[in-house]
Amino acid sequence: MSLATDAADKPTLYKRIRADIEKRILTGEWPPGHRIPFEHELVARYGCSRMTVNKALSELAQADLIERRRRAGSFVRRPQHQSAVLKIADIRAEIIALGRGYGYELISRKLRATTAADRERLGVKKAGKVVAISCRHSADNVPFAVEDRLIDLSSVPDAATADFSREPPGSWLLHHVPWTEAEHTISAIVADDRMADALDIAVGAPCLVIDRYTWRSARTITAVRLLYPGDSHRLVARFKGG
Amino acid sequence: MSLATDAADKPTLYKRIRADIEKRILTGEWPPGHRIPFEHELVARYGCSRMTVNKALSELAQADLIERRRRAGSFVRRPQHQSAVLKIADIRAEIIALGRGYGYELISRKLRATTAADRERLGVKKAGKVVAISCRHSADNVPFAVEDRLIDLSSVPDAATADFSREPPGSWLLHHVPWTEAEHTISAIVADDRMADALDIAVGAPCLVIDRYTWRSARTITAVRLLYPGDSHRLVARFKGG
DNA sequence: TACGATTATATGTCTAGACATATAAGTCAA
C-alpha cells in the first residue's frame, strides 16, 4: 500500500477511467447527486468497449462512491462520508501478528439456561441454553484484554462440548461457525474492581470497550464484550480516501 | 439492509460462485494458504465462461479474502480477520442525521508558526504555519464532542482565511479539500478538568477518543482529536460477513 | 551445484456482441 502511486507505469484503461471519475468526485467537480456520464458516453469518450467502463463503474459503486440506478444512470454519492475499514482480528491472531507472545487463560465457563439478562443481551425471546465464558488474553505476559462472552447454544450446539480451556472461544467460533452479520459498538468506561484486577490496572483507569454481536442470518451466534486498557491499547484503522 | 436474505430469488451466477467460495473459506473448509480451484476448473464446474468466474474471484480478491498470483493461482488469505466498516461522518452531518439539533461553538482559533509539538503531531519536518482550532459540537444543546484540530497551511492555504466561527472546520475541510488517506486511532482516556468542563461531565469520567490524521497523497492536511463522553456516546459499526 | 535463459501457464485486461431487468417517462382511460 503506497501513499503516492506516481510511478511512470501506464495503468490499465479501466483503472484510468475509474481514477478519472474518482478525481472529479474528490475535487468536487462532480458534487453529490451529480449524474456521471452514461456508460455509452464513456465508451465514446474513451473509445473502448462497454465492459471496460462497466468494470470501472462497478468498482466505484462497490466503494460506495457512486450509486447506480437502472434506467436513471449513475450518481455521485455523499463523498464526505469517510468510510473507515477497521480490521479487528481474532485476538490471538492479532497478538501473534504483532510478534508478541500470546497467552490465554480461561477464567470461567458456565453452561446454563438463559437468564432474562442473557436473553436481552443476545436479543432472543425464547428460553434456551447458553455458554457463558470469561477469559483473559495477554501479550508477552502482560494482560491485553479480558473477554466476556455468551454463546447461544441453539445456534451453536457444538459449543457445549468445545474445550475452551486451551483455545479461545473467539478463535474456535471463527473456525467452526460462519457468520453473516456483525455489529460492533465501541465505547469507553472506567475500570471497576473486577476489571482493574483482571487487566492489572488501577481502579478508575480508562478502558476501551468493544461489544460485538454476531449473527448468522437472523440467528444470534454470540455476544462478546472485550475490555482493553484504554491508555495502552489503541485501535488503528488506516484507509484510502473515497 | 436486511438481516436475512433467504428470499427465494435466485442470485446471479457470479454471485453464487462468490458465495460458494466465501462459504468454504469462512467454514474453514479451505484454510488460509489453500489454493482455490483455477479459473478454468471453476469454468468447468459451473459451466460458464471465464469472465463470470473471473468477476467472482476479482471481488473476493478486492475484499481481501483471497490473494491472486499469476501463474500460481488464487489462495485463501487469513479469513479470520473481520473487516468492520465504520462510517464516521462529519459530526455536523452525523448529528443532523440523528434528527437532533446541531449546535456549534468555536472555542479558540489561532494562526501560528508550527511548534515542535505541532510538527510531531502532523508528522512534518519543516517549519511552517498552522491553524489551531478548538471547538465544541452539541446535540439538542447537550455537549456531544469537543474537537482539537491542527490544519497544515502549507497544504491548505485557504484555511488561513476561512471563517470557522460559524462552520465547523471538519465540514469546511470536507467540502474544500479532497483527501486520499486517513488514519483513525481510537482509545479511551479519563476526563481532566478542561475536558470535563467542555463536555459537562465529571472529572475522571471515561472519554472515547478518536484521533484522525488526513493526508492528500503524502501531504498532511489535518490532525484532529475528537473527545466524546465515553458512557453516552457509542460508535456503532454494522457490517456484513465475508 | 549454482545460476541464467527459456517455456508453460494462470491471471489481467479487453472486445463486440447478447439478452435480462428495473424503472423513468410517456400514454391513455376513469
Next chain:
DNA sequence: TTGACTTATATGTCTAGACATATAATCGTA
C-alpha cells in the same frame, strides 16, 4: 387529477473468444 398500462432506456449479467504479462517450473550451462 389520478391511476394503470406501455415503452424506452441504462444498467446487470453473460459469452466466446483474444492478447498481455508475471512468474513457477524446466532446461542448459558454467
